[in-house]
Amino acid sequence: MSKTACSTCASRRSFLASSGVALAGLAAAPALASLQGCGDDEGSSIPKLTADITVPLSSLPGISAAGADASFVDSSYPYKIIVRFNGNSQYQAWSSYCNHEGCEVDYVGTGFDCPCHGATWSAQGVLKNGPATEDLLEFKVAVTGDSLTISNA
Ligand code: FES
Incomplete structure (x- = not known):
C-alpha cells in the first residue's frame, strides 16, 4: 500500500526554509502544528495495532531457517507486517x-529499504538514511505452540 503525497502541502523543511520560522524558535510551534495531517507524514506516529494478531507459522512460508523473513497482512492492520526468525524460537516483527x-518497506536481508524514495534501516529497524525520520515500529512477538502472537511493544 502506498500513499500519494499531498500536492498542496509543504514539507516541514521547505516550510521552515521559506518562512524563516526556524529562527523564531518557540513561535514556530503553532505553525508547525498546522502541518499535522498533511499528506507529508514526516514526524507523524506510525500506526499501532488495534488488537493482538495471532498468525500460524504455517502461513509464513520459508521462515523456518534462522535469518529468514516473511511478511503477512491482517485485516486489522493497514500495512503488511514483516517477521524475522532469529533461531531458538526467537522472532521479531515490524x-x-x-x-x-x-x-x-521491504526486508532485504541486511536491513530494510523503502522502494519509494530510498530510506534505509538496519536489520533491527533503526533508521540509517532518510528521507524517513523514524525507526520502524517493532512489535512484541510471543510464540504460542505453532503460532505467533504479535502485539504492540
Ligand atoms: S515513503 Fe519516501 S522514503 Fe519511504
Whole structure:
C-alpha cells in the first residue's frame, strides 16, 4: 500500500526554509502544528495495532531457517507486517510502514529499504538514511505452540 503525497502541502523543511520560522524558535510551534495531517507524514506516529494478531507459522512460508523473513497482512492492520526468525524460537516483527509518505518497506536481508524514495534501516529497524525520520515500529512477538502472537511493544 502506498500513499500519494499531498500536492498542496509543504514539507516541514521547505516550510521552515521559506518562512524563516526556524529562527523564531518557540513561535514556530503553532505553525508547525498546522502541518499535522498533511499528506507529508514526516514526524507523524506510525500506526499501532488495534488488537493482538495471532498468525500460524504455517502461513509464513520459508521462515523456518534462522535469518529468514516473511511478511503477512491482517485485516486489522493497514500495512503488511514483516517477521524475522532469529533461531531458538526467537522472532521479531515490524510494521512495514515508512513514516516519510507511507510506503511499505521491504526486508532485504541486511536491513530494510523503502522502494519509494530510498530510506534505509538496519536489520533491527533503526533508521540509517532518510528521507524517513523514524525507526520502524517493532512489535512484541510471543510464540504460542505453532503460532505467533504479535502485539504492540
Ligand atoms: S515513503 Fe519516501 S522514503 Fe519511504
